[in-house]
Amino acid sequence: MNDTIEIITCPACGKEMHKLYMQESGTSLDVCLDGCGGIFFDGQEIKHFDENSENIEELKKAVANRTFEKTDESKTRICPVCGNNMVKNHVSVKYEITIDECYNCGAKFFDHGELTKMRNQYATEEERRQDLLSSTYNETGAKIDALEMQHNINLVKRSKFLKLLDKIFLGY
Ligand SMILES: [Zn+2]
Ligand SMILES: [Zn+2]
Known part of the structure; x- marks a missing residue:
């Protein structure tokens, strides 16, 4: 999606x-300079x-x-470009920062x-990716461990059951 040309209202404070205008990237950002200081990113x-x-x-x-108004970050925000409800998301697996995202047009809103x-x-995108990968690995690893443990329990149960059958039918 391209830059919005029209003036938009801030999804946090209205x-x-x-x-x-950002020289280096040649894009225009929407910034809430008179209100909460939030930044809206198209697409x-x-x-x-x-x-x-x-460069920023x-x-x-x-x-x-400048001083900016405080906003209620827990409120659901509406995407000023397409009108959809924005969804709260963490920007990384570190879970410290919650931003608002529009799943319809891809816009993102950052509070001040x-x-x-x-x-x-x-420091770099690569570090962010590595952190994501290792945390995904840890989570999946834990799930695999749990599955394996269940599998072992099942094996034990099965062998006990077989022994029981032996007892009943063969009199061991
Ligand atoms: Zn605002
Ligand atoms: Zn949108």
Whole structure:
């Protein structure tokens, strides 16, 4: 999905968002400068800004020395682009940061400060991927262990059962 051209209202506080042109990526971000300080990313826009090495100087300048309203982060938010309910999601397996995502158009909303926090979680995309992989491995590994244990219990039960049959039919 392309950049939205029209002014959108902030899904968290309802104020009009500002278009902020980001030189390096050539995209425009929607930032809630007059309200809560949240940032709205269209489609896959976030890809340009989630790594710490990627440039967000314009954004940092724009939010510097401003105070922002607090919002209720537990509220369900509505995607200002397509009107769908946004879904709360963790940005990584570290579970520290919850953002709002629109599953319909792919937009993402970060509350003030969340983007910086996310960028500081991992130095590179590769580190983020590794963390995801190892945590998936740990979870799946635990499940496999549990299955194996059940399987062993079944084997023991089965051999006891067979012994019982032997007793009944063969009189051992
Ligand atoms: Zn806002
Ligand atoms: Zn949407």
